Amino acid sequence: MAEIVFGAGTSHSPLLAAPPKYWAERADQDRYNPELYDNTGVIRPFDDLVAAANGKFDAASKPEVWEENWQRCETALDRLRDDFRRVAPDVVLVIGDDQRELFEASNQPVMAISAASEMQTGVLDGPDSEFFNEVAAGYLMDQQFTFAGHSKLAEDLVRGLMTEGMDVTWMEAAPDGKGFGHAYGFPIHRFFLPEPIPVIPFMLNTYYPPNQPTPRRCFELGRALRKAAAASPVEARIAILASGGLSHFVVNEELDRKMLDAIHANDSEALCELPVEQLDSGSSEIRNWITAAGAMEGCRVDWSEYVPIVRTPAGTGCGMGFLSWAW
Numbered sequence: 655m656a657e658i659v660f661g662a663g664t665s666h667s668p669l670l671a672a673p674p675k676y677w678a679e680r681a682d683q684d685r686y687n688p689e690l691y692d693n694t695g696v697i698r699p700f701d702d703l704v705a706a707a708n709g710k711f712d713a714a715s716k717p718e719v720w721e722e723n724w725q726r727c728e729t730a731l732d733r734l735r736d737d738f739r740r741v742a743p744d745v746v747l748v749i750g751d752d753q754r755e756l757f758e759a760s761n762q763p764v765m766a767i768s769a770a771s772e773m774q775t776g777v778l779d780g781p782d783s784e785f786f787n788e789v790a791a792g793y794l795m796d797q798q799f800t801f802a803g804h805s806k807l808a809e810d811l812v813r814g815l816m817t818e819g820m821d822v823t824w825m826e827a828a829p830d831g832k833g834f835g836h837a838y839g840f841p842i843h844r845f846f847l848p849e850p851i852p853v854i855p856f857m858l859n860t861y862y863p864p865n866q867p868t869p870r871r872c873f874e875l876g877r878a879l880r881k882a883a884a885a886s887p888v889e890a891r892i893a894i895l896a897s898g899g900l901s902h903f904v905v906n907e908e909l910d911r912k913m914l915d916a917i918h919a920n921d922s923e924a925l926c927e928l929p930v931e932q933l934d935s936g937s938s939e940i941r942n943w944i945t946a947a948g949a950m951e952g953c954r955v956d957w958s959e960y961v962p963i964v965r966t967p968a969g970t971g972c973g974m975g976f977l978s979w980a981w
Contacts, residue, residue: 656807656886658879660741661950661979662734663896663943666750666840667972668785669963670727671792674720676785677965681715684903684970693906695931703904703968714964715971723963723974730959730976735845737956737978743893745804745852747811747879749942750837750897751860756828764865765875766823766857767815768834769808773855774798776833794839801842802852807888811854814882820875837897837942851893858945860898860938869933870926872941876948896946898939900973905962906937910973913940917947917977918955936972943975956980 669677684690685700692698698706713719738746755776757763778795780786790796815822828834838855846853856879859866867875883892900910909932916924925944933940958977965971 656810656883656888656890656892658883658894658949659891660737660743660893660981661946661953662737662893663946663975663977664731664734664841665899665972665974665976666836666897667902667974668789669965669972670731670974671840672785672788674717674724676788677720679783679785681965681970684966684968687903687970689935690904690968690970691934691937692904693908693932695934700968703970707967707969709967711964711967711969715966720963720965723961726959726961727974727976730961731844733957734976734978738845738893741893741981743851744890745807745854746846746893746895747854747856748838748841748895748897749856749858749945751939751942752857753835753861755835756832756857759862762859762862762865763823764859764867765820766825767808767812768803768825768855769805769812770803770825770827771805772800773803773828774800774833775839776835778836792840792843793836794843795836798833799839801850804852804854804890807886807890808854810886810888811879811882814885815878817885818878818881820878841895841897858941860933860941861935866938867941868930869928869941869944872944873922873926873948876945877951879945880949894946894949896942898942899937900940900975902936902972904969905964905971905973906932907962907973909937909940910960910962910975913943914958914960914975914977917943918958920952922948922951950979953979
């Protein structure tokens with residue numbers, strides 16, 4: 655039977671794909687971002703956030719601090735890469751989110767799984783700038799990149815999820831002219847090359863209302879994924895990877911630490927009760943971590959790292975999370 659032998663979580667922010675010398679471009683973009691939710695879940699203009707911060711983030715948003723935080727993140731990413739190489743799974747189930755790379759408002763499933771034997775990343779459109787070009791390459795989206803899937807195991811997972819009461823969208827191929835996004839390209843690039851492992855993309859609609867799954871539903875989904883894997887006759891050692899988060903585009907350290915503390919404590923109820931009103935915009939990707947935690951329920955955390963990166967006096971940036979469950 656198939657067996658989940660390893661679990662991990664990683665952020666996939668553009669700040670991880672491009673070094674700090676390019677971050678000022680991303681900081682400038684924050685001024686015009688219409689999705690700046692404060693820590694209560696209310697959209698606020700950039701200047702209002704600066705005024706409310708009253709200098710709290712001035713020191714953290716300096717380039718010398720960026721460099722220090724970048725190095726901490728690089729160390730954590732290297733450690734996760736080494737974990738994957740030691741475990742050497744047969745396939746990786748990447749729990750990520752689609753941000754209009756594959757789906758549109760006309761077709762917005764709560765959850766979907768790709769059963770293709772071969773897939774491609776999409777090509778990221780944007781300005782011809784050093785920051786953007788670094789990010790596109792780090793996401794394997796500067797050109798289409800082909801990666802292998804696992805059709806039989808994906809089919810078994812879908813059947814098992816349906817048995818467990820999870821209605822999941824089935825995909826044998828991507829929509830014409832589209833490819834998978836950064837939630838999948840980043841970990842493939844950072845952890846699995848030059849000899850990539852087959853990847854099964856599992857997509858949650860974390861971002862777009864009205865059909866975002868609740869934290870409790872995400873945790874139940876993780877439990878169901880574990881049962882579905884155990885029911886498959888395929889002989890495969892599976893790694894689960896949560897891709898995305900943590901809080902952004904405004905850093906919410908309290909939310910991030912509450913989630914990480916709950917995972918460390920194996921506190922399923924705390925994860926299920928995370929406030930939905932704070933899981934908005936980029937912070938919504940915390941749902942991917944909750945799902946992975948459901949699949950790894952009862953397992954001990956081996957190590958974790960949390961690096962809140964702030965890039966402006968408004969507190970905009972990303973709470974970077976990295977975690978590995980013991981195997």
